[in-house]
Amino acid sequence: MRISILGVGLIGGSIGLAARRIEGTTVSGFDPDPAAIASARQLGAIDEPGATVAQTLAGADVCFLCAPVNALPGLARAALELGGDCVVSDVGSTKSALIESLASSGLAEDHLARFVGGHPLAGAEAAGVEYARAELFEGATWYLTPTERTSGMLYERLYRTITGLGARPEAIAADLHDRVMATISHLPHVLANVLASQAARAVADDAERLPATGPSFRDATRVAGANPGLWREILLANREAVGAELERFGRELERVGARLREGDADALERWIEDARADRRKLQEADLPGGPVTEVRVSVPNRPGIVAQLSLAIGEAGVNIVDMALYPAADMQSGAIALWVAGDRSAERVLELIRELGYPASVVDPGGE
Amino acid sequence: MRISILGVGLIGGSIGLAARRIEGTTVSGFDPDPAAIASARQLGAIDEPGATVAQTLAGADVCFLCAPVNALPGLARAALELGGDCVVSDVGSTKSALIESLASSGLAEDHLARFVGGHPLAGAEAAGVEYARAELFEGATWYLTPTERTSGMLYERLYRTITGLGARPEAIAADLHDRVMATISHLPHVLANVLASQAARAVADDAERLPATGPSFRDATRVAGANPGLWREILLANREAVGAELERFGRELERVGARLREGDADALERWIEDARADRRKLQEADLPGGPVTEVRVSVPNRPGIVAQLSLAIGEAGVNIVDMALYPAADMQSGAIALWVAGDRSAERVLELIRELGYPASVVDPGGE
Numbered sequence: 001m002r003i004s005i006l007g008v009g010l011i012g013g014s015i016g017l018a019a020r021r022i023e024g025t026t027v028s029g030f031d032p033d034p035a036a037i038a039s040a041r042q043l044g045a046i047d048e049p050g051a052t053v054a055q056t057l058a059g060a061d062v063c064f065l066c067a068p069v070n071a072l073p074g075l076a077r078a079a080l081e082l083g084g085d086c087v088v089s090d091v092g093s094t095k096s097a098l099i100e101s102l103a104s105s106g107l108a109e110d111h112l113a114r115f116v117g118g119h120p121l122a123g124a125e126a127a128g129v130e131y132a133r134a135e136l137f138e139g140a141t142w143y144l145t146p147t148e149r150t151s152g153m154l155y156e157r158l159y160r161t162i163t164g165l166g167a168r169p170e171a172i173a174a175d176l177h178d179r180v181m182a183t184i185s186h187l188p189h190v191l192a193n194v195l196a197s198q199a200a201r202a203v204a205d206d207a208e209r210l211p212a213t214g215p216s217f218r219d220a221t222r223v224a225g226a227n228p229g230l231w232r233e234i235l236l237a238n239r240e241a242v243g244a245e246l247e248r249f250g251r252e253l254e255r256v257g258a259r260l261r262e263g264d265a266d267a268l269e270r271w272i273e274d275a276r277a278d279r280r281k282l283q284e285a286d287l288p289g290g291p292v293t294e295v296r297v298s299v300p301n302r303p304g305i306v307a308q309l310s311l312a313i314g315e316a317g318v319n320i321v322d323m324a325l326y327p328a329a330d331m332q333s334g335a336i337a338l339w340v341a342g343d344r345s346a347e348r349v350l351e352l353i354r355e356l357g358y359p360a361s362v363v364d365p366g367g368e
Numbered sequence: 369m370r371i372s373i374l375g376v377g378l379i380g381g382s383i384g385l386a387a388r389r390i391e392g393t394t395v396s397g398f399d400p401d402p403a404a405i406a407s408a409r410q411l412g413a414i415d416e417p418g419a420t421v422a423q424t425l426a427g428a429d430v431c432f433l434c435a436p437v438n439a440l441p442g443l444a445r446a447a448l449e450l451g452g453d454c455v456v457s458d459v460g461s462t463k464s465a466l467i468e469s470l471a472s473s474g475l476a477e478d479h480l481a482r483f484v485g486g487h488p489l490a491g492a493e494a495a496g497v498e499y500a501r502a503e504l505f506e507g508a509t510w511y512l513t514p515t516e517r518t519s520g521m522l523y524e525r526l527y528r529t530i531t532g533l534g535a536r537p538e539a540i541a542a543d544l545h546d547r548v549m550a551t552i553s554h555l556p557h558v559l560a561n562v563l564a565s566q567a568a569r570a571v572a573d574d575a576e577r578l579p580a581t582g583p584s585f586r587d588a589t590r591v592a593g594a595n596p597g598l599w600r601e602i603l604l605a606n607r608e609a610v611g612a613e614l615e616r617f618g619r620e621l622e623r624v625g626a627r628l629r630e631g632d633a634d635a636l637e638r639w640i641e642d643a644r645a646d647r648r649k650l651q652e653a654d655l656p657g658g659p660v661t662e663v664r665v666s667v668p669n670r671p672g673i674v675a676q677l678s679l680a681i682g683e684a685g686v687n688i689v690d691m692a693l694y695p696a697a698d699m700q701s702g703a704i705a706l707w708v709a710g711d712r713s714a715e716r717v718l719e720l721i722r723e724l725g726y727p728a729s730v731v732d733p734g735g736e
Binding site for chain 2: 183236263271
């Protein structure tokens with residue numbers, strides 16, 4: 001099989017590396033940046049660099065478009081017009097706009113039959129082919145958005161290829177995909193941005209000094225201001241779904257505001273309890289190994305404590321699913337939250353930490 | 369000096385332990401839960417348990433009310449009516465409602481002169497006297513909200529006591545305090561709750577399965593559903609300020625929605641860049657040691673890696689200010705984000721991590 005990759009960054013390079021495990025596969029690659037191509041060859045991510053898109057695609061069975069979201073419609077059109085028997089897919093984080101743009105582009109039906117939108121849920125944490133790794137997609141959801149035009153044979157070829165890369169392909173309607181991404185990814189980015197700006201201006205009229213913040217604020221604004229050029233394009237490409245989610249969110253904020261004004265204590269408490277249940281459901285849907293339990297540890301914040309805990313827990317064979325540090329203002333002490341999968345893991349972790357002499361407890365799902 | 373603590377949990381117990389460093393101090397304590405009193409005595413947090421509020425307060429110079437927010441008005445009134453020369457303060461996370469309740473309670477002016485609202489920014493991470501520690505307030509901001517009624521002499525006594533506990537007292541108007549807390553603490557909790565519920569329902573109409581989420585979603589919903597009973601009371605006690613912040617937030621969401629509808633790419637990008645600048649200003653206001661730099665590392669997610677990195681960084685004498693793990697879906701690989709203070713620390717960390725063989729980079733404030 002011949003796989004063509006147009007755009008060799010973190011995702012394109014990782015596809016090339018992961019394709020090594022599919023027997024008898026040759027990978028061709030194109031990137032406007034010669035340095036990216038040179039790195040990709042050195043890493044073994046591509047076998048054959050192409051000088052042009054046409055040269056790279058010649059004889060390809062599967063083509064992955066790994067370019068920025070705003071370059072995808074033009075690139076997809078060019079790849080499809082080159083003809084052949086190649087299934088063309090992409091890895092962009094929004095799908096409807098691209099599919100609509102192709103449908104209204106005047107491309108012939110047999111060209112449109114060869115396109116399947118795609119989106120692997122992996123690799124958002126760093127950019128550049130130097131971060132590429134063969135395991136990037138291992139066990140990851142890889143959304144595919146076939147339409148009624150899609151050739152069944154070509155869809156099956158793409159599906160098999162993605163399984164070969166180690167991912168779990170999952171078919172989803174393009175508009176549902178975009179709504180889901182709007183909620184779990186695009187909306188949190190918008191909220192983080194608005195919150196960071198609102199806090200920076202909160203005291204501007206009354207005081208000189210910015211307020212000291214805390215761990216919940218740090219968590220909530222961690223992605224604020226991330227990659228403005230990329231996020232501008234993602235938000236624009238998914239503007240309808242993001243706009244709808246913003247409106248839903250705004251209406252729910254109004255409902256919370258009304259409960260506050262009315263002083264309805266019972267409704268507020270039920271609302272917070274429901275949010276706790278919803279958060280746990282989402283966490284559990286996310287992760288292998290059963291329910292996730294949070295363990296809180298109170299520690300001095302000197303260098304080496306995180307290492308000591310991680311080593312002890314690692315030696316016991318328990319993997320930490322997620323971790324957050326909550327340093328006190330002096331940076332000399334604080335708390336560590338560890339999320340581990342499975343109740344028995346949590347008990348084991350609790351025991352280990354107490355043996356090391358730190359107070360620790362499982363965070364009660366009903367309390368905090 | 370004699371310090372009285374009414375309510376011996378994490379905060380009350382830590383005040384008692386920290387008071388050990390103020391020479392010649394005796395600590396009396398009261399709690400409705402006999403087990404809390406027994407633990408506090410065993411830890412050395414209190415010298416003299418009182419059977420009643422009156423007995424505990426007898427002869428006190430400074431009294432800290434460390435009860436739940438909704439119990440504070442009654443407790444403050446009782447403590448002030450007992451007379452004497454004691455300055456009475458509290459540690460609740462909202463201030464205006466309590467001060468207004470006392471002002472309209474019919475208490476005599478010389479009673480009101482003895483009350484100063486207080487709020488240490490510490491200890492939100494766990495509850496219970498077993499987590500109490502002498503260093504909890506070291507270097508922490510401790511807001512004080514004196515009014516025009518407050519006795520200057522008693523305010524100075526309280527101020528000196530809090531400095532003795534290791535904290536940095538900071539005077540702030542009660543309403544400004546409540547607005548600041550609404551923005552940096554109460555609003556993020558509301559947003560996390562709404563986001564968790566919205567995501568859990570995002571696909572309910574269309575699909576059986578909850579969507580897989582990602583690290584930005586996990587960060588944004590970390591505090592969702594935290595301690596419903598406590599947060600119900602905090603939100604109600606600060607309902608005006610939280611309501612106003614919710615409205616401001618809603619209006620800003622509408623502005624973002626309008627920019628999306630108009631497809632104004634430049635305005636969107638400028639808005640994200642402004643959020644980045646605002647986030648950095650807040651981070652730098654927060655932390656000693658200058659600007660905070662984020663270092664991203666790409667690693668296999670096996671037990672021991674966090675330990676290996678932490679040990680190497682700790683041995684170099686660099687303290688990690690904040691940390692986030694972004695595991696890939698397979699839990700076998702992922703990225704680690706480390707926040708360190710100072711550019712030279714970041715360079716040193718980068719060098720160490722690369723020596724260990726992992727790809728790492730400083731997250732460019734202009735990119736991601």
